[in-house]
Amino acid sequence: MPMIIDGGTHHDGSKHFSRPAVLRINLEDHVPRDHLLRGVDRFLDLGELRQHLAPFYSHTGRPSIDPELMIRMLVIGYCLGIRSERRLCEEVHLNLAYRWFCRLDLEDRVPDHSTFSKNRHGRFRQSDALRFVFETVLRRCMTEGLVQGEGFAVDASIIKADANRARNASASDVAQWRQGTQCNRAVREYLDALDANNPVAKDALEEVHDKTAASRNISPTDPAAQWTAAPGGPAFYAYSTNYLIDLSAGIIMDVEATPAHRTPEVNSTRTMIDRVEQRFDIRPQRLVGDTAYGTAPLLGWMVEDKQIEPHVPVWDKTVRKDGSLSISEFQWQPERNEYVCPEGRALRNDRRQFTTPRTRITKADTVIYRASQADCVACEMKDRCCPSTPFRKIARSIHEGAREVARSIAQTPQYSQSRRERKKVEMLFAHLKRIMKLDRLRLRGLSGAQDEFLMAATAQNLRRMAKWLMSSEADAAMKTA
Structure with missing residues (x-):
């Protein structure tokens, strides 16, 4: 590709810029062979994304920004821990490796950071494009043999919401949201969810809002976030990212965003397992989890409905503390x-x-x-x-009966092995927060949390696939040499 520079060189080696020169630069030559993005690019195929999004683009007006370009830029941001979209645009503009990954020439313009917000809240969310990208990457993981489907593990991790812990809404504030016209997107989403879950008259619904606000702390900027002190220390507003992973290589099979509360976290297990079975026709033989997933209804669902072995400690409150017979x-x-x-x-x-x-x-x-x-x-x-x-x-x-099945499994060597393998999901959460910098959300509302968790899980699967397979090929090449 041509790059025009006005300049020259003196006899002493100093540069001066007075005459035009044309240089041919091939970005391929400037990206190191062991760069992470080379491996990610090898396994990221977004060829079907445009077809998936075709019904959501107009055939008239100005040409739209290529959705593949925006997804590739987001992949860079989540893979390399660039949390600010404004900074992401600057980095793609300056970094040759990032331009190469995004299929941008030196003279191509980088989209403005505001386009991400418009597309994320518009056609991306309407078309469930980020779920589509996640499942496309997951299918590639299956094609490469990284998913066995024999054993799954499930767990949740709390992520701080983009909400000030020092501010909370009163019951009167919540009642006024219904009449207000300046509500932000997260508040409107929260009210719509209440309407959907409480199909009652308007006056009664406002009473439900008042009781909800009086019963717990609600953030005025992100009311769907849960007030929690579960990790220890001062309480804050948060969401939970729920992972369902395959234990063979630690590939994330599904991800679900929920408020940071045990009940929705546990219930998300059914959603994720059903969705994986529906989309990919995979049902695990065993499911590994901690004590939170050992409740009687969930164990009954696993054993009686799904025929899945629960490698989970039983949630048991039958032992009496007063010394009487249990x-x-x-x-x-x-x-x-x-x-x-x-x-x-x-x-x-x-x-x-x-x-x-x-x-x-x-x-x-x-x-x-x-x-x-x-x-x-x-x-x-x-x-x-x-x-x-x-x-x-x-x-x-x-x-x-299902609880007894779980108790009997807990006495086997396979259960002990499952407890060791469960650490893989905890390692993914540590990587999510420390390497990918996702310890606090930037988007608000439950849908915003879902978007962030989906992109983060997609990036983790791409990183795992790139490093796992490319290191295997490097080892094989060394043995051959």
Whole structure:
């Protein structure tokens, strides 16, 4: 490519700029062979992106900026920890390797930083383009043999939101958001989500908003962010990025943004596993997670609905702290549908008969088994069994069978191996925050968090694929030589 320079050189080697000269510069020659972006470029194919976005572009007016160019610039930013889009545009303008990766010649102009915001909140979000790019990269990982699909791990990590922890909205502020016309995008998104989850009359909905604001701290700039002190220390507003990874090479199979709260984090597991199965026809044989994922409903879903082995510690609150007998000291008799206490007396769930049959399942998805009061009053072990109640009762989860499966798996060598492999997802979170600098979000709202987490996961998969495969090829070349 030509580059015109007015200048020359004196006999003593000093430069002067007086005459025109034309230089031919090939950017390919100025990018080191071991540069990270060479490996990323090898495995990043965005050929189908334009077709995916075609319905969202107008056929009239000025030509639009190439969406592949914007995605490639975002990949550079997330791969190399350039968090500011303004700075990213400056770096692409100055760095030859970045220009080469973006398919820009020296005389080509770099898009303005404002175009990222317009496209991100417009056609990218409407078309789910960032999800499309993530899944395109994931398919390439599968093609390269980095995904086995035998074992998955799931975990969540808290990322600070772009919200001042010292500011919070009162109930009256939230009530005024509905009438306000100057609400920012994150606030409008929050109100729309409340409307969708509470299909009631407007007056009642405003009352829901008031109660929501009164029950927890709400940020006036990003109300969907969760007020949390989970990592320890002072509380702040945050979101959680939830990763589902394949344990063979640590490839991220799916990512989901949720408020930084345990319930939505755990529920996102179902969303991610179902989506991977639907999009790629992959269902793991085992799922590895920490105790937060050992709740009875999730274990029941894994074992009974998905036939997935739960390599997860059981969330168990049945051990009593007052020294009285725990549930484990009662023997379960499945053929008679009853428990037997250490004294040989039965605890049943049907001591009282009803004309209309009942499921006897409580709102907490448990079945209550009760001992006879007459048996308990005359029992010598009453003070150790039920000192503060007239008779002993046991709440058995309807998913207790799945809990027993998880307990039995926890005694196997395969479970110990799974616990060691689970560290791969924690390493990805450490890399996300320390190397890629994503310890605080720049975009607001749940959709903004989802956009950032998707691009970050895409960059991590590209980096992993580039370094893993290129290092393998280098080792093979050395052995051959």
